[in-house]
Amino acid sequence: MGFRHTPFFNFVDTLKKPVCPFCRTVASAGRRYLETTLYEFVNDPKVRRQVAAARGFCQKHARVLIELIDPLGVALLHETLLLELADAQEKELFGAPKAHCPACQYAEEALVLSASILLDNFDEPEIQAYLAGQSRICLPHYRFLASRTKDKRILASLAQSARQRIRDLSARARAFAEVQNATAASAPQRDNVSDLVWIECIQFFSGYEDTSHGELER
Ligand SMILES: [Zn+2]
Ligand SMILES: [Zn+2]
Secondary structure, three states, rough: OOOOHHHHHHHHOOOHOOOOOHHHHHHHHHHHHHHHHHHHHHOOHHHHHHHHOOOOHHHHHHHHHOOOOOHHHHHHHHHHHHHHHHHOOHHHHOOOEEEEEHHHHHHHHHHHHHHHHHHHHOOHHHHHHHHHOOOOHHHHHHHHHOOOOHHHHHHHHOOOOOHHHHHHHHHHHHHHHHHHOOOOHHHHHHOOOOOHOOOOOOHHHHOOOOOOOOOOOO
16 A cells, blocks of 8 residues: 555546546646756757657647747757758668657656556555546556556456446447437437537547546536
């Protein structure tokens, strides 16, 4: 059993949102990395080297970088990469990057940390209630959690939680499809249906880091 401390309570806080807590962690860590880098480290040779080694940022973080609107910061951050590749030969120019996107690396560390918080505090009532009730953990992150424990009891409990979520989605997807396919005679029923099950299906199977749908209630 883990020690109940601030990171634990911060993690429990994220469980209150109707989105996968790990997708949310990954999204906010990536954004935080880019914000901090633009604010403090655009001239830091080590950071510039990381950007150069990764051959820039992945598409996901490139989009965040555009959203942050810092033209000078972005230009400076890419300077080393641009200088390095301006005269590069084919092998270097077209070779695979030597490192992953630095924002992805930072987000991965945050994911490992929050997965440890859940697994180390697995028997705490907040975690148990979440897994048995309104879990919004996506399947990729259930898989990630499962990959980080060998405890059969925890694995069984994670599987039970995932199955419960899948059964709920399955029943609601079926009901949703039936109403959508209903004949004209039962058309009035459609007016009462506002089911976000299709969004939840996408979020469950693919993970979904954009939280713009996060505040929608079921
Ligand atoms: Zn997720
Ligand atoms: Zn990235």
